[in-house]
Amino acid sequence: MEITKTQHATATVLALSGRLDGLASPALEKEIDAVLAAGSKVLVLDLSALAYVSSAGLRVFLTAAKKSKTAGGRATFVALPAPIREVFELSGFLTVLDIRPDVAAAL
Amino acid sequence: MTTPATPSAHPHSPLSFVEEILLLALDDTTGALRPMPVMGLDYALAGALLADLALANRIDTDPQQLVVLDRAPTGDPLLDRALGQIATAPAPQSVSHWLGVFASERSTLERAALERLVARRILAQQEKKFLWVFGVRRYPTVDNQERVEVRTRLSALILGDELPDPRDAILISLLTASHLLARIFDDARYHARSERIATLARMDLVGREVAAAIDTLARVLRTATPVMGM
Structure with a gap:
C-alpha cells in the first residue's frame, strides 16, 4: 500500500492506494499518529x-x-470505492464515521 | 489442541478476550455460568481466541478468509497452539471454519481461562458435594474489580455516543453474539439503546461470524425439534 501525504491549510490528507491489510496497517497507524x-x-x-x-x-x-476526536479534531473518510463502501456498510462504519464524497468536501 | 493449556505468563497482564468472555459469562454471586444459547459459550470462546490472535497481529480476516500474518509465538501457550493449527492448515480457510474448529475445543479453552482467572486471584475454585456424592465445582468471585471496570466502560459506551476503541468493539460484538450482553445489561436504559448496541456489535467481523454461527444453530434446532402432542 502507498500513502501520499498532502498538507492543506487546516487539514492533512493521506491518500491510500493498494491493499490495506494486516501487513500494511502498522505503517498507516504510524503515519496517522505522526499527523496527530x-x-x-x-x-x-x-x-x-x-x-x-x-x-x-x-x-x-x-x-x-x-x-482524532479525543484530540479535539476529526477524521474524515472520502471517495470510497464501491468495494470499500460495501465493507464499511457491513461493519456499520457508514453510520459511525464521518464519510464525505471527496477531499474538497472534507476540507 | 490436545495438550492442556497452562496459565498465561504474567498475572498482572491485561485479561485476554478468552479470559474476559469467560469471566463475564459467570454469575458474580453464584459463580455458575449464565444462561446462554446452545453452543453460545463454545463459539464465544472460539471467537475470543481468534480476536486475541488478531490483536496480537498474528492473523487477519476478511469476509472470505482468515490469513496468518506472523507465525512467531506470542508467548501465550493457548494462542500459540491455535496459531500453529491455523498456520499448518493446507490452505487458508474462512473465519467460520476456524470458529467451528475452536468451538469444538470449548472445554480446553474454558479450563485454561478458569485456571488463569484463579491464578490472577479474580476467581476461587470451590468443590462442593451434591447429594453427598457428586462433585460440583464452582468459581466464586474473589476480586470483582475487573468485572466492574469492564462493565462500567461498556455501559458508558452503550449509553453514550463515543466511538469505541477496537478492543471494546470486539468485546461488545462477542457478548452480543452470545446473548451475554442482554444478561449483563438487563434494564430499560439498555433496552432503549438496542439500535446503538446493534451498531457496535456489527463493527467486528469475528463477532458477526460468531452471531451467525449461534443463530444458524438455533434455527436448525428449532426446525429439528419434533412437534409434541401429535
Missing part, C-alpha cells in the same frame, strides 16, 4: 485508490477516528 502528534486537527483519509481493506485495516480507521 504534529497537531493536525483535521485528518482526511482519501480512499479513492484503495482496492482492499481487511479487519486489521478497519481497526486502524476506527482508532484514527477515535484518536
